[in-house]
Amino acid sequence: MPYQVRPSTLTRRRFGQVFGLAAGSLLLPEIARGAAGSDVKLEIAPYTLEASPRHHIHTLAYNGQVPGPLLRMRQGQEQTVAIRNLTSDPEVVHWHGLFLPSDIDGAMEEGTPMIAPGGSARYVMKPDPAGFRWYHTHTFAGKNLMKAQYSGLHGFLMIEPRENPAPYDREVFLALHDWAGHFMGGDDGSMNPVYDVATINGKMLGFGDPVQVKQGERVLFHVLNSSPTEIHWISFSGHHFNVIALDGNTVPKSQSVRMLRLSPAERVSAIVEMKNPGVWILGEVRKHIQAIGMGIVIEYANSKGKPVWNQPQELVWNYQQFAGDAATATSSPDAKQIDLLFDSKFQGHGNEELWRINGQSYPQNNSPVLQTGQRYRLVMKNKSTDDHPMHLHRHTFEVRRIDDNAELHGLRKDVVLVRAGSTTEVEFVADNPGKTLFHCHQQDHMDRGFMMVFHYA
Incomplete structure (x- = not known):
């Protein structure tokens, strides 16, 4: 073995x-x-x-x-x-x-x-x-x-990898994390964590060593959102990200973007060309999150002064921009559809709500049985008012459709954010026999039953 x-x-x-x-x-x-x-x-x-x-x-x-x-x-x-x-x-x-x-x-x-x-x-x-x-x-x-x-x-x-996806001079790894202070009850009976501190690589903005760069370098940033529950929007003042991979998988179309969006457990790999000397902030776009610490200083060699932050005016991101062309895609007419409906059930005052897939919470759910070698399309319908980062263990899937938009091709991931009130469709081949966990990657949702185990026949 x-x-x-x-x-x-x-x-x-x-x-x-x-x-x-x-x-x-x-x-x-x-x-x-x-x-x-x-x-x-x-x-x-x-x-x-x-x-x-x-x-x-x-x-x-x-x-x-x-x-x-x-x-x-x-x-x-x-x-x-x-x-x-x-x-x-x-x-x-x-x-x-x-x-x-x-x-x-x-x-x-x-x-x-x-x-x-x-x-x-x-x-x-x-x-x-x-x-x-x-x-x-x-x-x-x-x-x-x-x-x-x-x-x-x-x-x-x-x-x-056997081959690098793009030329770069060096790598920088960054982990975004939120540290909880307490739970707060919502009007719908839910209990949600409230965060007092947000960090990048364990430090609040202004307290970690700056990332030192040189003019002319191509730096490959690997950004991980390790937050237990929160989506983060990240911008690097004075610079653009050239996204080359999502969740570790090379994208069909690399794109230059002003900001990154990462739901819990998502990763983005992006090259930044260092061609704007100065002292800058890379951090969370939303002011109240940056205010509790989510940011780091990027400092060019021989540059001094107060770090500069340019506040973006809107949040911009979509998966579709990284997908391939339909003309080059491989058709998958044999994919078997599995419908998955997400919602929650309020258990009454004093009790936590339960998160459900097809009306059931883990471990009381009837999970699909997979046939080895078969291609499956998961149609995830989110009937809740929360966004859900959905993760499939032990496999990589291809994002195929978001709501009623055109089919997508070649965009491979292991976590996809299913927005509130939306439908997202992904496909994967059942090629790794064994129990396979499928769940929302928000810790509080997992703890309240938002999981399902796929079994192989």
Whole structure:
């Protein structure tokens, strides 16, 4: 078998050398490449994050840093990962975007064993596909705003492609994250987290080291939204993003845009040409989110002064601009349709609402049975007033239609935002047998039943 899971004593072999990473560092040292079969080592433990001198957040982290270490692996080359859980609760690590067997994908609902408090596990995998992925916890939080995706348990994962998608001089990895203060009740009976702090790579705007760049460089920014619940809009004053990949997958049409929109778990890879010397802010477009910290300073060599922010006047983004032409698309008339209706059910005062797929909440839902090799079209109808970032584990899908717009082609992702009151259609081939989790990537929605497990026949 090419993949194995071995819950065992934590091995001490290392994958190259693990470099220390100061909290909030913007140019991330990485776990270096090593010989095939060497270990990547992750320790899950309590950690106090200093987002600013006035903001100390008690959380959980990988290897004592937020975000966790940048892991680089080679596509198709066997890799071992050793994980030790030094917390008081069971934990698990999900390898978001990889085509892994269910027993190591990192979701309890698929059958991945949880790592007991004080326990350890060792995984053997052949990472695929290539591109910008990430790893994170996949546990239940409920009303504990220190657990699951509310914590600092997230990190970058780069599966190195055989060929680079575009020429660039260097890479910068950025993780957007919100840190919850409390839950607030809505008029509809819902309970939603309210955030006191927002960070990029664990630091609030003005408190992390600036990203140093040089005029004439082509910098490839890999941006991850690791927020537990929030969509973010990101602009880089004085510059444009040339988007080349979404969720680690090269787009059919690269586009130059003024801002990025990322729902929870989405990633955008974009090249920025450094041709406007100065000191600038890259940050959240909406003023009230930037005000609680979501921004970083980008500083050209030999430039000084107060960082400049140019406020955009509107929010602009759509998936369609990155899709390919219909003339070059491959027809898929054999796709079987699966209808999925999203809504919520109010349980009465004093009780949390339930999120439902086709009228049922996990685990009380009748999930589709997939036939190996069959192509499926998921027709997701969002009847709620909330947006939902929908994630399919262990597969990549193709975004095919949004509402009544024209068919899209070639736009491959693993998370798609289904806007309130809208319909989004995606297609995928059932080519990775095993339990496959499908869910909204908002932590509070998952905790209230917004999940379904697809089974293979």
